[in-house]
Amino acid sequence: MKDRRQFLREGSSALGALMTVNAIGATSLFSISCARREAGAAFVNLSDAEAADLEAVAEQIIPATDTPGAREAGVIYFIDTAVTEGMPFAGMLPFLKDGVKELAGKLQSSGSTAMRFADAEHDVQISLLTEMEPTPFFGMVSTLTKIGFFADPKYGGNKDKVGWELIGFDDRHAWQPPFGYYDGQLMAEERDES
Amino acid sequence: MNLNAMKTYQPSEEVDFVIVGSGAAGGALAMELSVAGFSVVVLEQGPFETNVDFGHDELDHLFYQKYVGGPKGEYPQTFRRSEDEEAVVQDFLPPLLYARMVGGSSVHFTANYWRFREIDFNERSVLGPIAGTGFADWPISYDDLEPYYTKVDWQIGVSGTPGPTDSYRSKPYPLPPLPVKSSGVLFDKGAKALGWRSQPSSMAILSQPYNGRPGCVHCGKCIAFGCEMNAKSSTLAAAIPVAIDSGNCEVRAESTVTRIETDENGRANQVVYLDIDGVEHAQKGKAVIVSANGAETPRLLLMSESAQHPNGLANSSGKVGKYLMFNISPSSFGVFDEPLNEFKSVQVTRILLDFYNSDPKRGFYGGGGLDARFMGIGPAYYSLACMPPDAPTWGTGYKAALADYYTRTMTVMGHTTSLALESNNITLDPTFKDKWGRPAIRTTYKDHPDDLATARFMTDRSRELLDAAGARQSWSDPVVEAVLGAHLLGTCRMGDDPAESVVDRYHRSHDVPNLFICDGSSLVTSGRGQPTMTIQALAFRAADHIAEFARQGTL
Known part of the structure; x- marks a missing residue:
């Protein structure tokens, strides 16, 4: 718990300022x-x-990529629920709506034929998002995407645990040693010696 | 534990002891005094959850602060670095991190159980005063506390083995160390390469079945979570059931204490609290013990002001709330070639205490320890806060980095001293109130320059160790001034001089003869991180003496 200072400082102050928490309502x-x-x-x-x-x-x-991304993981369902009135990230909703409008505006000025961000070409999307990177909107979508991608699937994202599979996390409730390569190796050496 | 058979008392019944708080200290005191035959009511503001209520939901625990902050607006906390600043509400995360539930923070802690050493108790005599600070000796020594550290080992359940520089112990550990993780193997390797001495960690987690509780199953959801197995030795698992089963103890949860009252003779006589519906009651007692933690305890005392105690109860010294110490946790991360899988099992299996002592040659006061762990408490938190600073933060590069790093990363965390400063303190916020109408807790805190220097020194050591272990990449958290703390220490310190302390060497307040204070607020110096073991040993010792006073009629 003690080492969240870095997280706090880097862009989560917007997160913190806007999070409202109602833990009981959240879960259901x-x-x-x-x-x-x-x-x-x-x-x-x-x-x-x-x-x-x-x-x-x-x-x-x-x-x-060769594995599912946020769309396939259902992250948008996490986001939609997370910004519901009274829910933990509700304060982000106006920023998300405004951000979507801003993206559409930038798209128009860029001369792209696409009317909406969702329809724009990949390179155009990347270019627009790179421009939006310093904005609270980008920080919020980024944070919500990551949380939604890795939270328990019951929250809407991380469908079929694709997020956990990507990183090698296994939510089994119990483990026995060896836990990883290095303690496993040590265990094998000690066994060979005896 | 048979909750249906729990003894209950009427508030109007004058029980022997009313204990405020059921955490590491309150739980231990409740157990010892009720087993000794005294009638005890424990008032706990949080709910009575048990292991069957606990789960592994990262979102609930870390982001929605299930145990820690609580719903926004219900328990606001304010923070400022000095009196010259206005304190602002800090929600995510609050400046004071503690669990509000039966068992308190002992339910969700890391369970690092290091004893203090001889030097922690008389460091001022050894090193001399430090100008501008409240650096002071304790009124007790390691020798006084050692039998109680041993009680903690055997009654609460601590796993480990003595290290090369540990202070003497009168009995061995009751349980062997937990099995080493890959982070521990690498930690050992790096330490050996540098000529440093690592040792198995000392943990309040059962490495095998003990005292009717099962051993750890290495689920990995340890720090920040309650233990479904009751293997983590919280007071909820280890002390509260014993207290209740004695037949003398009632644990009254959802009871928010607002005031301690004294009679015309200046003796504490009842504790006023609000029940879950906000209805006020007052529990009568022959004596009161306050163990609400290093922030809640001074807040309660300050709220309990009266004509007899205009600066707050037991505050003739003016030191209630003062000398707040957080400890610092300077850290580095390392990535290795093969998977460590640090998401499994307990946080810490190896520690190193070579830098424990302060060394004047360094040019600043301070010392600390290092431990091997993994700060990626959950996958979502990892994805937001535990990647190398030069890694991409979105896109295909970010995704590839996540997949590469997650199982290959470990943390070496330092735990360092904090100096006692009067300017670091807990006070009542003049503006904000919590949901019960209590003044919000206001934290004023700014690390002493020596604390930051020590943290930088230990950051360098943590990095050195990871590199010596063969990390293919390593990085360090920058050392910055604290805006929060989980170790809440020093705010009602022990001492022989009533002008300089709040309680005497037996935790009896100088001002009110039957009011005792025993929790993190009692600490005179901060130790090198990991204060809970010492807080709990103090509680066992206090229980011994308080029981004796009660039997002698000298309460």
């Missing part, structure tokens, strides 16, 4: 978002167009 409301993801249901706080744009941003933050 979140478990619904997983069901909505499975059903492909409509969004609660975002229009379909806004959700498509935010999903496209999230997909650039954690893209599909």
Whole structure:
């Protein structure tokens, strides 16, 4: 718990200022978002167009490669639920909506034929997001994407544990040594010696 | 523990002891005094959760602060670096990190259980005063506390083995060390290469079944989480059940204490609290023990002012709330070629205490220890805060880095001294109140320059160790002034001089003969991190003496 100072300082002050917490409501409301993801249901706080744009941003933050990215992981369902009134990240919703509009505005000025961020070409998306990197909007989408990608699947993202599989995290409840390579090696050496 | 058979008392019944707080100290005191035959009511502001309520949900615990901050707005805390600044509400994270529940912070701690050493108790006599600070000797020595450290080992359940420079112990550890993790093997390798001496960690976690509790199953959801196995030796697992089963102890949870009252003879006679519905009650007692932690305890005393105690209860010295010490945790990260899988098992399996003592040749006061661990407490937190500073923060490069680094990373964390400064303190916020109407806790804190110098020194050692262990890449957290602390120490310090301390060497307040204070606030010096073991030993010792006073009729 003690070493979150770095996290605090680097861009989470916006996070901190806007997080409202209602732990009891959070869990039950979140478990619904997983069901909505499975059903492909409509969004609660975002229009379909806004959700498509935010999903496209999230997909650039954690893209599909040879393994799933944020879109396939269902991160947008996490985001939609997380910004519900009374929920922990509710204060971010206006920033997300404004940010989507700003992206559309920048898209227009860039001369791209796409009307919405979700439809823009990959290079154009990257260029716009690079421009938006210092903004609170980008920080928020980035944070929500990462949390949604790695939180328990019941919260809407990390579908089928793809986030955990990516990094090699296993949520088994119990382990026995050897835990990793180096203690495993030591164990083998000690066994050989005896 | 049979909660259905728990003894209950009416508030109007004058029990022998009313204890405020059920954490490392309060839980131990409740156990010892109720087993000794005294009637005890423990008032705990948080809920009574047990191991069946605990889970592994990172979002709940870390981001929604399930045990720690609580819902925004309900328990605001304010922070400022000095009196010259206005204190502002700090929500994520709050400046004072403690769990509000039966067992207190002992439910969610790392469980590093280092004893203090002889030098911690008389360091001022050895090194001389440090101008501009409240650097002072304790009124007791390691010898006085040693039997109680041993009680903690055997009654609470501590796993380990003596290290090369540890102080003497009267009994061995009851349990062998926990199995070493890859971070520990690498830590040993690096230490050996540098000619340093690492040792197995001393942990309040059962390495095997003990006292009717199962051993650790290495689930990895340890620090910040409650233990579903009851293998982590919180007072919730190890002391509260014993207290309740004695038949003499009631643990009254969801009871928010607002005031301690004294009678016309200046003796504490009842503790006023609000129940879960906000209805006020007052529990009568022959004596009161305050163990609410190093922030809540001074807040309560300051709130308990009266005509007899205009500066707050037990505060004739003016030191209630003063000398707040946090410790610092300077850290470095290292990435290795093969997977360590540090997400498994307990946080710490190796420590190193070669730099424990302050060395005047360094040019500053301070010392500390190092431990081998992993700060990626959960995958989401890892993805936000534990990557190398030069790694991409989004895109395909970021994703590849996540996949590469997560299982290959470890942390070496230092734990260093904090000097006692009167200007670092707990006071009542004049503006904000919590959901119960209590003045919010205001923290004023700015590290002494020597504390920061020590932290930088230990950051360098932690980095050195990782590189000597063969890290293919390493980086360090920058040392910056603290804005938060989980170790809440010093704010009602022990001492023989009533002008300079709040409690005497037996934790009896100088001002109120039947009011005792025993928790992190009692510490005179900060130690080298890991204060809970000492807090708990103090509680066992206090219980011994308090029971004797009660039997002699000298409370």
